[in-house]
Amino acid sequence: QIPIRETERTNYEFFLNLPEFDRTKVNMGTVKGSQLLQPLFEYSGACSGCGETPYVKLVSQLFGDRTVVANATGCSSIYGGNLPTTPWAVNKDGRGPAWSNSLFEDNAEFGFGMRLSIDKQNEYAKELVGKLKEKIGDELADSIQNAEQITEADIYEQRERVAQLKSKLEKLDSVEAKNLLTVADYLVKKSVWIIGGDGWAYDIGYGGLDHVIASGKNVNILVLDTEVYSNTGGQCSKSTSLGAVAKFAAGGKPTPKKDLGMMAMNYGNVYVAKVAMGSNDAQTIKAFMEAEAYDGPSLIIAYSHCIAHGINMAKGLDSQKLAVDSGHWPLFRFNPDNLKEGKNPLKLDSKAPKIKLKDYIYTETRYKMLTKSNPEAASKLLDYAQAQVVKNWKLYEQMAAFDYSGNGTDKAEKSEE
Incomplete structure (x- = not known):
């Protein structure tokens, strides 16, 4: 194995860097x-x-x-x-x-607790989005709160919206903005x-x-x-x-x-x-x-x-x-x-x-x-x-x-x- 290990390591690195679908x-x-x-x-x-x-x-x-x-x-x-x-x-x-x-x-019960926790943090995140609607923009807030997230394309779009949201939140100095930043990822299904x-x-x-x-x-x-x-x-x-x-x-x-x-x-x-x-x-x-x-x-x-x-x-x-x-x-x-x-x-x-x-x-x-x-x-x-x-x-x-x-x-x- 030793003589081929370096060669195969290079091959494996190449494999890992192939683009995903x-x-x-x-x-x-x-x-x-x-x-x-x-x-x-x-x-x-x-x-x-x-x-x-x-x-x-x-x-x-x-x-x-x-x-x-x-x-x-x-x-x-x-x-x-x-x-x-x-x-x-x-x-x-x-x-x-x-x-x-x-x-x-x-x-x-362990997994059930995970579900309840995720649901609660999603609910809290949506509540904060509603409160900060004027500062983050009505259109972005509404699209985040009403996103369907059924297909992979839907989920990708929601992730893009959440990324925009985080970018705006980083510029705000309120307690609510900081709290929303910690739970924003729970807005994605x-x-x-x-x-x-x-x-x-x-x-x-x-x-x-x-x-x-x-x-x-x-x-x-x-x-x-x-x-x-x-x-x-x-x-x-x-x-x-x-x-x-x-x-x-x-x-x-x-x-x-x-x-x-x-x-x-x-x-x-x-x-x-x-x-x-x-x-x-x-x-x-x-x-x-x-x-x-x-x-x-x-x-x-x-x-x-x-x-x-x-x-x-x-x-x-x-x-x-x-x-x-x-x-x-x-x-x-x-x-x-x-x-x-x-x-x-x-x-x-x-x-x-x-x-x-x-x-x-x-x-x-x-x-x-x-x-x-x-x-x-x-x-x-x-x-x-x-x-x-x-x-x-x-x-x-x-x-x-x-x-x-x-x-x-x-x-x-x-x-x-």
Whole structure:
């Protein structure tokens, strides 16, 4: 390595200085467009082929330096904050995602606090803009306060306006001007992401997660679902699938996987998506974009293959595809905004199961090992799991077929007549 290190250092410097694509001109809703964006999460210390990191990297690409991350303790907090180094990076302007980790059990509340704080400081900044309207100019003040900030172009324009505002504030000597200068950056829309694994979301932190989605606040929750406690050594969680072998489930887990997505959909005002990048990368992009655009709580449950599954990690995306094809992991998006147009909020993005469950699960050691240690139990659990897959698919299929035209209001009016 020593002889080529200097040469490669020069090459790497050249690579880093290549110009980035203009975020305002890229079609971020496509796979190609999203991958033209600069990642602000790179060189993590995760396992080779980790199924979680592509989703985290995608968040950093799509929402850039306005991303604020609350990270639950677990794999993602270890490879995400292995100080003194960090994979979270900055762009050419020196700005990058804000990231912090609290505990295992309180991550949802931790991120919720970030959202409340950002909202309050945004409110305070707008209040000060109103008070200083005459000094900073009516046109600039009104455009800042009424900015939509939906697209990247909108956000770029707001940043330009905030830069003008700061320039004017530096010339003012009042207390209000100085206070506004400290919170002016909160006039640019922030994207709050609460990220963690299934051990946090399904188990230890579920009470907090439920509280936060029930609040109705605009937070985005990303569950990196490996179906096992990965970081602490492979213990069974409520996300672990029926029949899988894990610590505390050495004879195969005897109960079905908890349906976190269905539980969240029952609130009616939560955007919910189930994604698997290896099966449908375009659907994954859509889900992330829609979740962030939704003005309310959103929950994305992302299939994340793991070294604990006992697979060839170089082919992890193949495992994701098999999980979807077998019906074990149905892809869907539940968008409450569709109700406003009289449309069904639930859209199934994967087709009916086209392979048997055994053709998926027995490619992974976590299931296959039970056929060696207890073939009879493995056979019974497989039959139970296959029946569960069929039942779950039929339920989702029926829900996706419901007619929401008129959103029920026309029928209610007729019954009153």
